[in-house]
Amino acid sequence: MTSLSRSEADLRTPPTQPSGAWMVVAGQELHDIWLSARGPVIVLAFSLLLSLLTYLAAANKELNILDQKDTVNLIMQITLGIGVAVALLFSADTISGERERETFESLLLTPAPRRQIALGKFLAAVSVWPVIMIVAIPYVWALKLGSGLFADAVAAGFVAGTLLTIAFASIGIIVSIFSNSNRLSLATSFFVFVVLLAPTQLPLSGWFGDFIINVNPVTAGSTFLDRVIVKDQGWGEASNLLIAPILAALIASSVAFVIAGRLRLQAGIDR
Amino acid sequence: MRPTGEHGGAAAGTIESAAAQTVLKVDRISKSFGPTTAVRDLSFEVSPGEIMGLLGPNGAGKTTAIRVLSTILPPTSGSFTLSGTPYTQPREVRRQIGVLPESAGYPLQLSGEEFLRYHARLFGHTARAAREVAASLLSEVGLTERASSLISTYSRGMRQRLGVARALVNAPRVIFLDEPTLGLDPAGQRQILGLVRDVAGERGTAIILSTHFLDEVEETCSRVIILNRGEVIAEGSVAEIKRRAAPRTARAHVPPELHERALSALKQASGVSSVDSSDNQRGWLTATFDSAWLDEHREAGMNSVIRSLTDADVPVLSFELEGGRLSDAFLLLTEGR
Numbered sequence: 001m002t003s004l005s006r007s008e009a010d011l012r013t014p015p016t017q018p019s020g021a022w023m024v025v026a027g028q029e030l031h032d033i034w035l036s037a038r039g040p041v042i043v044l045a046f047s048l049l050l051s052l053l054t055y056l057a058a059a060n061k062e063l064n065i066l067d068q069k070d071t072v073n074l075i076m077q078i079t080l081g082i083g084v085a086v087a088l089l090f091s092a093d094t095i096s097g098e099r100e101r102e103t104f105e106s107l108l109l110t111p112a113p114r115r116q117i118a119l120g121k122f123l124a125a126v127s128v129w130p131v132i133m134i135v136a137i138p139y140v141w142a143l144k145l146g147s148g149l150f151a152d153a154v155a156a157g158f159v160a161g162t163l164l165t166i167a168f169a170s171i172g173i174i175v176s177i178f179s180n181s182n183r184l185s186l187a188t189s190f191f192v193f194v195v196l197l198a199p200t201q202l203p204l205s206g207w208f209g210d211f212i213i214n215v216n217p218v219t220a221g222s223t224f225l226d227r228v229i230v231k232d233q234g235w236g237e238a239s240n241l242l243i244a245p246i247l248a249a250l251i252a253s254s255v256a257f258v259i260a261g262r263l264r265l266q267a268g269i270d271r
Numbered sequence: 272m273r274p275t276g277e278h279g280g281a282a283a284g285t286i287e288s289a290a291a292q293t294v295l296k297v298d299r300i301s302k303s304f305g306p307t308t309a310v311r312d313l314s315f316e317v318s319p320g321e322i323m324g325l326l327g328p329n330g331a332g333k334t335t336a337i338r339v340l341s342t343i344l345p346p347t348s349g350s351f352t353l354s355g356t357p358y359t360q361p362r363e364v365r366r367q368i369g370v371l372p373e374s375a376g377y378p379l380q381l382s383g384e385e386f387l388r389y390h391a392r393l394f395g396h397t398a399r400a401a402r403e404v405a406a407s408l409l410s411e412v413g414l415t416e417r418a419s420s421l422i423s424t425y426s427r428g429m430r431q432r433l434g435v436a437r438a439l440v441n442a443p444r445v446i447f448l449d450e451p452t453l454g455l456d457p458a459g460q461r462q463i464l465g466l467v468r469d470v471a472g473e474r475g476t477a478i479i480l481s482t483h484f485l486d487e488v489e490e491t492c493s494r495v496i497i498l499n500r501g502e503v504i505a506e507g508s509v510a511e512i513k514r515r516a517a518p519r520t521a522r523a524h525v526p527p528e529l530h531e532r533a534l535s536a537l538k539q540a541s542g543v544s545s546v547d548s549s550d551n552q553r554g555w556l557t558a559t560f561d562s563a564w565l566d567e568h569r570e571a572g573m574n575s576v577i578r579s580l581t582d583a584d585v586p587v588l589s590f591e592l593e594g595g596r597l598s599d600a601f602l603l604l605t606e607g608r
Contacts, residue, residue, distance in 0.1 A: 024392040036380055102376025106437065108343055109370045110393035111362045265343050 021112035025120025091172030118260035369438030428459030
């Protein structure tokens with residue numbers, strides 16, 4: 001071990017007003033996600049799934065029981081579902097995961113504002129969505145739709161997916177802030193997602209069905225895609241279905257922003 | 272460290288000088304969790320370059336005290352300032368402190384160098400400065416050769432040294448080390464303690480060292496606070512604390528055939544209130560001193576035992592004092608509470 005002169009030590013004194021901690025945290029989290037196995041493995045698995053679907057839909061005419069619009073809709077729905085689910089699980093791991101790995105205290109001991117820590121982690125978690133979306137684009141293109149429908153499908157998928165990713169990643173952060181156990185955080189977040197996803201698989205009809213479709217951000221986003229891609233509705237006509245995803249994104253991110261200011265070493269109590 | 276209460280009778284100039292030298296001033300800090308008080312009325316001051324030991328049995332409140340003073344937990348009552356910065360400005364306080372938490376985890380997928388760079392950036396260093404700080408600190412803690420190795424491949428001792436380096440990324444005025452040598456082998460303990468002394472001596476950084484290992488405190492710390500069940504039960508220099516457990520008994524080993532003569536001589540020795548010869552091993556005698564007499568004859572007290580035996584022509588084969596060590600003081604102060 002070498003000794004350190006006083007002047008060297010003085011040089012180490014950081015600036016009095018550090019800024020941009022959220023960028024530092026986001027950069028580190030992005031490094032963890034994309035330069036470790038987690039992110040690339042998920043993207044690889046997702047691209048393999050889309051390859052299989054596209055192959056079945058476009059190449060094997062005998063097994064192709066959906067027309068091209070339905071196939072594109074299916075691919076966009078899967079893209080949206082997987083992108084949102086992965087962002088949710090990544091965000092649910094952020095705080096509770098650090099607590100479980102006992103790395104959170106060191107992070108809280110820095111002068112980085114709590115909200116910036118949460119923001120950095122949130123941005124890294126949602127980074128999975130654009131990557132998933134970009135991976136999906138060539139598959140939609142491969143189905144050789146007319147250029148107008150291709151653009152509409154990609155744009156609708158991107159808008160709905162972005163809103164839902166923001167909403168669910170915020171929910172994941174909120175749950176993670178209140179969880180000491182990573183398992184609890186991941187299970188609770190995934191349960192919320194499954195509960196909201198379930199109605200998309202149900203035959204919803206009548207006023208109650210319409211109510212659920214419009215109120216539940218997942219069914220609203222899914223139906224929005226269906227109307228734009230399959231039923232050829234214009235954005236203006238289907239835009240009312242974006243209200244729930246927009247509200248969900250706004251409310252969840254606002255709540256996450258507020259409670260992130262009170263990040264604690266352990267959830268719920270000053271311990 | 273100076274106990275806060277000692278300033279009362281000092282001259283004004285001395286007070287000003289002491290205030291200028293005080294880097295951490297803690298004033299009656301308490302922390303409660305519901306009905307449980309983890310720390311009660313903790314007060315002390317620390318000067319630059321001073322190493323203060325924070326001792327106490329498990330559950331004494333050491334970790335809670337450190338978490339309050341490092342702004343992880345808000346105090347229930349009381350206050351503290353760090354170089355004049357009040358605890359109500361936690362970000363400013365955190366800028367000036369370094370902490371090695373008791374249960375410090377490490378991102379195992381990062382290298383030691385990446386870990387230090389990350390924390391240096393969080394303290395506001397530019398990317399370039401963070402690289403320089405990381406390289407310098409890795410050298411200081413003897414990890415340069417393993418700088419690019421993943422932390423998952425580090426031994427516990429190396430991780431603790433990395434933790435000390437992390438606590439230094441912001442050139443702190445005060446460092447809190449919570450059980451830094453726990454789980455280390457003797458060589459690892461020695462390395463960490465050497466590092467602690469270097470940091471205090473060469474940088475002038477005040478260090479609060481929480482530990483269970485009393486030998487470490489005797490070896491490293493100039494002052495000590497002993498906590499028990501959240502309360503300060505003793506504070507002062509190591510010598511002052513040790514004096515509280517001054518030896519009250521002495522054991523002498525004499526030839527078994529001279530056992531009776533030795534027993535008789537000891538009973539007549541100055542200050543000896545009783546002699547116990549019930550030891551299973553014949554030849555061992557335990558003399559207990561009268562407390563009042565011992566307080567008056569502290570320096571010469573123990574000599575009376577040896578003198579009485581030699582005057583009676585009883586050779587002393589072995590002689591032991593019981594008490595007088597920091598561990599004796601610690602047990603004396605914390606037992607039965």
